[in-house]
Amino acid sequence: MTRFFRRKAAAVTIAALALALAGGGIAAAKPTAESAQPAARTAQQPAVTTASLNSAKAALAKGDSIGTQAVGFYATVVNANGTKARGDGVVIKYGVGQYEVQFGSSVATGVYVATIGRADSCCVPPAGEVSVAPRLLTPNGVFIQTRNSAGVPADLPFHLLVQR
Numbered sequence: 001m002t003r004f005f006r007r008k009a010a011a012v013t014i015a016a017l018a019l020a021l022a023g024g025g026i027a028a029a030k031p032t033a034e035s036a037q038p039a040a041r042t043a044q045q046p047a048v049t050t051a052s053l054n055s056a057k058a059a060l061a062k063g064d065s066i067g068t069q070a071v072g073f074y075a076t077v078v079n080a081n082g083t084k085a086r087g088d089g090v091v092i093k094y095g096v097g098q099y100e101v102q103f104g105s106s107v108a109t110g111v112y113v114a115t116i117g118r119a120d121s122c123c124v125p126p127a128g129e130v131s132v133a134p135r136l137l138t139p140n141g142v143f144i145q146t147r148n149s150a151g152v153p154a155d156l157p158f159h160l161l162v163q164r
Contacts, residue, residue, distance in 0.1 A: 045136050048137045052092055056138045056139075059089070059090055059103060059104050059140055060104065060140050062104055072164055073161060073163045073164065074087070075087045075160070075162075076089050076160045076162075077117070078099060078158055079119055080155040080157045081093070085157075087160075088103060089103045090102045096153045097145055098144075099145075099146070100144070101142050101144065104140065106164075107141070107142060110162050110164045112162050113132070113162075113163075114131075114144055114158050114159065115130060115159050116128045116130050116156050118157050126148075126156055127149045128148050128149055128154060129146070129148075129149070129151070130147075130158050131144070144160065146158060
């Protein structure tokens with residue numbers, strides 16, 4: 001039985017070597033200047049405005065209402081223009097692809113998950129990227145940045161889940 005496996009292993013080795021030589025061997029791609037990795041995408045959050053702080057204080061004072069908050073998370077769907085399609089919180093749009101969503105309680109130690117997504121049931125959402133972070137100086141806020149596939153800031157619709 002061991003003699004059979006030795007013969008089979010030798011045959012497989014010779015066949016693999018023959019295929020590699022017949023097929024031209026192994027190719028390795030050399031990166032070019034055009035295909036180099038894009039530069040790191042660092043974007044600072046815009047400064048917190050007085051209106052934003054007042055809105056955050058009002059949301060905290062109002063507190064939670066009945067809804068998804070009762071089970072320990074917030075869910076929000078935001079249109080590309082910064083209007084809230086449905087869900088929890090108050091949406092503030094700062095600039096191209098920069099949004100803040102404020103809730104009725106602190107989410108500073110929460111878990112944030114966002115994805116590009118449309119508010120309606122039609123069509124596939126546009127391709128792009130989304131990133132989330134706690135909002136500076138606002139314990140009940142989450143900062144969201146959306147970009148197109150090239151990494152350029154773009155207004156894109158998104159879905160946001162925050163587990164408190």
